[in-house]
Amino acid sequence: GAVVSQHPSRVICKSGTSVKIECRSLDFQATTMFWYRQFPKQSLMLMATSNEGSKATYEQGVEKDKFLINHASLTLSTLTVTSAHPEDSSFYICSAVQGPGELFFGEGSRLTVL
Amino acid sequence: RKEVEQDPGPFNVPEGATVAFNCTYSNSASQSFFWYRQDCRKEPKLLMSVYSSGNEDGRFTAQLNRASQYISLLIRDSKLSDSATYLCVVNTGRRALTFGSGTRLQVQP
Numbered sequence: 001g002a003v004v005s006q007h008p009s010r011v012i013c014k015s016g017t018s019v020k021i022e023c024r025s026l027d028f029q030a031t032t033m034f035w036y037r038q039f040p041k042q043s044l045m046l047m048a049t050s051n052e053g054s055k056a057t058y059e060q061g062v063e064k065d066k067f068l069i070n071h072a073s074l075t076l077s078t079l080t081v082t083s084a085h086p087e088d089s090s091f092y093i094c095s096a097v098q099g100p101g102e103l104f105f106g107e108g109s110r111l112t113v114l
Numbered sequence: 115r116k117e118v119e120q121d122p123g124p125f126n127v128p129e130g131a132t133v134a135f136n137c138t139y140s141n142s143a144s145q146s147f148f149w150y151r152q153d154c155r156k157e158p159k160l161l162m163s164v165y166s167s168g169n170e171d172g173r174f175t176a177q178l179n180r181a182s183q184y185i186s187l188l189i190r191d192s193k194l195s196d197s198a199t200y201l202c203v204v205n206t207g208r209r210a211l212t213f214g215s216g217t218r219l220q221v222q223p
Contacts (some may be wrong), residue, residue, distance in 0.1 A: 044213040045213075046210050049210055079188075103211060107157050108155075
């Protein structure tokens with residue numbers, strides 16, 4: 001079956017640094033990928049829709065200059081958290097659509113900002 | 115009002131019990147519905163899709179009531195391994211999914 005791989009699974013960084021998270025579709029091409037964030041005991045919240053070859057579409061309240069999304073190829077989307085702060089600590093998950101609408105999730109990346 | 119609402123629980127039930135979760139959604143234009151399961155600190159995994167006619171997969175039964183805008187999940191003969199958070203998920207037509215906050219189930223021996 002289709003697999004979406006996310007890396008790194010866990011990252012700890014100092015406040016003020018930038019962190020890049022990669023999301024890859026391993027055996028299919030994904031023109032659209034989605035980035036979600038989940039704070040403890042809360043639901044997954046859509047942050048942005050990543051479109052191959054064009055600008056990402058951000059949800060209301062998500063700072064596009066802080067969460068940089070690049071979808072340069074049909075199998076890779078990256079999310080960069082710039083100048084991370086402790087309040088950015090969260091579980092970030094990507095997902096990709098294959099075919100008529102089946103959604104596959106990456107394993108998730110747990111970010112801890114000290 | 116949240117787009118998708120669920121009782122957070124936790125639901126603590128003994129092994130072998132039957133347990134039911136409900137979920138309501140606010141957007142009447144919602145097109146498809148799912149139940150996902152999420153284990154602690156893991157990504158969500160699709161449990162089953164929900165169809166208007168209702169569908170069953172082993173011990174799991176999902177129902178959709180469009181008129182009242184709610185979805186249900188019934189788990190029969192609960193196993194310890196069913197302990198997880200169950201997410202009600204709605205597709206409003208934007209391809210991305212809207213997740214409920216989840217209902218936590220703890221099956222006890």
